[in-house]
Amino acid sequence: MSDVLLLRHAKSDWSVEVDDFNRPLNNRGKRSAQRIGEWLKTHDLVPEQVWVSTAKRTMETAEKTLKAMELPTSLIKPIPELYEASSFMVLDVILKARKNVGLTLIIGHNPGMEMALLDLVADQLPDFGDDKTLPTATLAHLRFEENQVSLVELIRPKNLPKKFPVWRDNQLSYDDRPAYYYQQSGVIPYRWDNEQLQVLLVTKRDREKWGIPKGIIEPGLSAIESAAKEAMEEAGAIGEIYPDALGRYQQNKWGGTCDITVYPMHVTELADDTHWESDKRLRQWFLVDAALRTLTKPELVAMIRALTKRVQKQS
Known part of the structure; x- marks a missing residue:
């Protein structure tokens, strides 16, 4: 059995005049990433590796999430191919991650992340009533057992406490x-x-x-x-x-x-x-x-x- 965490980057700041790759998080995105980090810490889901697209918004999501867990950012491993990755490329990264001994957190982008999640567990996804599968800063906890994959949880930051303990x-x-x-x-x-x-x-x-x-x-x-x-x-x-x-x-x-x-x-x-x-x-x-x-x-x-x-x- 092995577990893999998928996290779409948090909300980015469209008011900044930069190209897509260099767009930072906005304040809402920063708080959302921190709430996900707090949830992971509370549930003892501590990643040993964090594989991250090299775009600014994904790197900032990783940093905010890890720091909220009181973990060092040295856990971050930049994965350039996760930027603008197709679902097939994301699936390839997931399959590599499931071979790791410890828990791996993968942070990337839609549509590749969302399509990969649908390919794996489409019939297990909860209905939040808004036709969205993987909104910004949403976390998917996947579990692989032999030839089966299951969705343990799908966590949205808006459903988490606004304040921090x-x-x-x-x-x-x-x-x-x-x-x-x-x-x-x-x-x-x-x-x-x-x-x-x-x-x-x-x-x-x-x-x-x-x-x-x-x-x-x-x-x-x-x-x-x-x-x-x-x-x-x-x-x-x-x-x-x-x-x-x-x-x-x-x-x-x-x-x-x-x-x-x-x-x-x-x-x-x-x-x-x-x-x-x-x-x-x-x-x-x-x-x-x-x-x-x-x-x-x-x-x-x-x-x-x-x-x-x-x-x-x-x-």
């Missing part, structure tokens, strides 16, 4: 995003200039409020690895992050509460504007006193004071 302090809540969104990390980047300590601050995307580089701890990455990634993306800051955290604080977002761990980062290099979000944010070095006057979060003010004491003691 999140545990905090042994309390279960239901929030707007998958649980991993609410664990974040960031850095306070610093340097010495003319024997004066400076910290690097960045604006939010509205370019108004100043803060620090921070973001979601990506599944498969440690808190420090994610913090380094955010420092590069949001500030173009490169350097050494020290593992002894300066502190933690909370921020309300996405209908829940984010827990953010902050580390000190000694900056050794700043990337040029082509390598970070310079079109969306501002970055600026501040003397410590100026940074303390600029920041509005008391927790960050306390952390910069702690950083000052720490680096002065080390020097």
Whole structure:
């Protein structure tokens, strides 16, 4: 017996002026892919491999689905022939997948995916009353036994809960995003200039409020690895992050509460504007006193004071 999962890509964004191959997911599509990921995690259907068409919308579907399962995106195996694949090509990929020892998730496109599903289990498909076999982000769970194939389940994201289960302090809540969104990390980047300590601050995307580089701890990455990634993306800051955290604080977002761990980062290099979000944010070095006057979060003010004491003691 072997199982194979088929997933059509989630809803894409037609408002973006790009060719078909490069069309991204829209917000509805992102949430749908995450709901499928949450369902797979809840039902202990953990793929060992994820075979994905190389189109942007299928790759993004794979990433959103895996991260909602708290799995690394390194499981993704690009399969170029799945883009614009005929039903015969999709069937060939399915037959290869059923020979794998572990569970394989295949993410592709209609009409090939839908036609392949009809070829295999047309008489087993449920009637949802809308004449649609495989709408966007619909998941088919197939089981192969000897010379027979059966449809275990056909899951549509619109029939799944809109919110995601999140545990905090042994309390279960239901929030707007998958649980991993609410664990974040960031850095306070610093340097010495003319024997004066400076910290690097960045604006939010509205370019108004100043803060620090921070973001979601990506599944498969440690808190420090994610913090380094955010420092590069949001500030173009490169350097050494020290593992002894300066502190933690909370921020309300996405209908829940984010827990953010902050580390000190000694900056050794700043990337040029082509390598970070310079079109969306501002970055600026501040003397410590100026940074303390600029920041509005008391927790960050306390952390910069702690950083000052720490680096002065080390020097």
